[in-house]
Amino acid sequence: MPKLEPMTPTSIHVIAFGMIAEKIKTKELVLEYMPDTEVLLGYLYQQFPDLKQTKFSIALNKKMVVGKTFIPVGAEVALLPPFSGG
Amino acid sequence: MDRFTRQTILPGFGTAAQQKLKLSRVLVVGVGGLGCPILLYLAAAGVGTIGIVDGDMVSLSNLNRQVIFGEGDLGMNKAETAAHFLKAKYSDIKINCIPEFLTTQNIKVILSQYDLIIDGSDNFPTRYLVNDACVLLGKPLVFGAVYQNEGQVAILNGNGQNSINYRDIFPDPPTAYEIPNCNETGVLGVLPGIIGTLQAAEAIKFLTGYGETLVDKMLFYNLLSHQSYTMELSQNPDSRKGIPSSIEALEVTDYAIICGDGDSIDWEEAFDLLGKFAGGTLIDVREADEYPKLKGYPYQSVPLDLLDEKHQEWLNSELILLFCQSGVRSLKAVKILEKHFPGKKIHSISGGIEAPDSPIYN
Incomplete structure (x- = not known):
């Protein structure tokens, strides 16, 4: 798992669950400032x-x-993400 | 002293809350890894009427987590086995046993008889069906689900007209390939034990007004780290688009198709096709220990893991039909074989061996 970048005054903290964490290969990311959720999704995609x-x-x-x-x-x-198991 | 003394002496709970539990009617959907602890704790707590709905049978690989069942129950219906077990433990509660799968046809009649629904199912078509029916019938729903080492719990539709429902969070069902279930990714038995116990706790709190509940919130729990995360849910303008306009409209909705099961055919079509194609092959992609087995028809048994490796065996089959327990793994099997045989007719059988039209029932 990659080492988490330290938070800066402008960064955001992203946490991921389930298969999202598998796809981004970590449960946590520190990213430089993203103005809104659409920009964030564009970056993640x-x-x-x-x-x-x-x-x-x-x-x-x-x-x-x-x-x-x-x-x-x-x-x-x-x-x-949604889970379906039971 | 009675069997509830330890909870009626609890400050803030008392005999008034106990009386509420006694008068409550709760339906538990699915007696699997979640349903077992839910049922054990609701019955122990004295919920007056408990409905148990499940058409599935106990198989050996269920026993790591479905703690009501043992080796002597293999091949038995889960709802009947659980009902028998709970009736033998407690004489002061009513247990209604419904040994069927919930379908668009029976859901209205079944749900109407209960005040609170608890979802312990294991697939998206059932989860969306139960959610939509709860919205249309105005029933609160205690939701719970697991994935590998994580779980989710929420109380949906528990706040009258302004309630949040599952489609506010996830408007469109994922396809079966998107999110695997326990049969495919594995699970330690204690995880559904914890999540199901949380669902039982939320149900008891909701019914009695004891403590703060997860109404309009979703809790995420990670077994490996013990970290939990609770988010406040919000309404989503897309939520209502997917919900049928009435319970009558729901009765004619195909939840298998809206959950991306569109490449599938039903058992009747399957036998029809096998009759037409002399070189057709029917394959069970479940593990050897899964029941019930198909009887009276020729088929091969090749677990999903081995399909890729053994694909040469079907080089000369014009038609390949695949089935599993509930129709999820067989969809994956279609994708695996389509890679090798792009021109062949390859289909998954919708709902698998547990489908309402499955030959095991006919």
Whole structure:
């Protein structure tokens, strides 16, 4: 697992669950500032093309968001896929 | 003193909460890794009426996590076995046994008889079916699911008109290839034990008003790190698009197809095709220890893992039909064989050996 970059005053903290963590090959990422969730998704899809085939929901500071949403500096962004097992 | 003394003396719970449990009617969907602990704790806590719905049979590979069952139960219906087990333990609660799979046809009648639904199923078509029916019938739903070493728990549709439902979080069902289930990726038995126990706890809290619940929240739990993450859920404008407009519309919706099962055919079509193609092959892609076995028809048994390696065997088959337990692995099998034989007719049988039209029931 790659070493996590230290947080800077402008970075954001991305955490991933389930098969999203498998596809981005880590449970946590520190990224330089991303203005909104669309820019973040564009970046993630470019870095990890496999992600495009997986549905997931996004939470910003522990609240689920829908559509293009502004990301505050220092935010924690979670990438949350559905599970079906039981 | 009665069998509930240890919870009725609990400050804030008391006999009033116990009475609420006694009057509650709860339906548990699926008696698998989640359903077993859910049932054990609801029955122990004194939930007055418990419905158990499952058409599946116990197989050997279930026993690492489905703790109600033992070696003597192999091949038995899960709902009947669990109902018998709980009735023998407690005489003061009512157990309704429904030894069938939930379908678009029976879901309205079954769900209508309960105040709270708990989803312990193991596949997306059932999860979306249960969610949509709960929205249309106004039933609160305790959701729980696992993937490898992680689990999710939420109370959906528990807040009246403003409730969040599963489609607010995930509007469109993933395809079967996207998200594998326990049969394909493996699971330690304790994980559904923990997640199912959390579902039982949430059900008891919700029914009695005890403590803070996961209404409109989803909890994520990781068994390996013990980290948990709780997010507040939000409404999604796309949520309603996928839900049938009424329970009557739901009754004619095909949940296997909306969950990306479109390459599949049903058992009737399968036998039809096998009759037409003399060189057709039927293959069971389950592991050797999975039941029930297909009887009365010629077929080969080749576990999914070995399919790629053995593909040469079907070089001369014009038609290859694949089945498994529930229709998930056989879809993967189609993709594997299509790579080797792009021109051949290759289909998965929808719903697998457990499908309502499966020859094991006819």
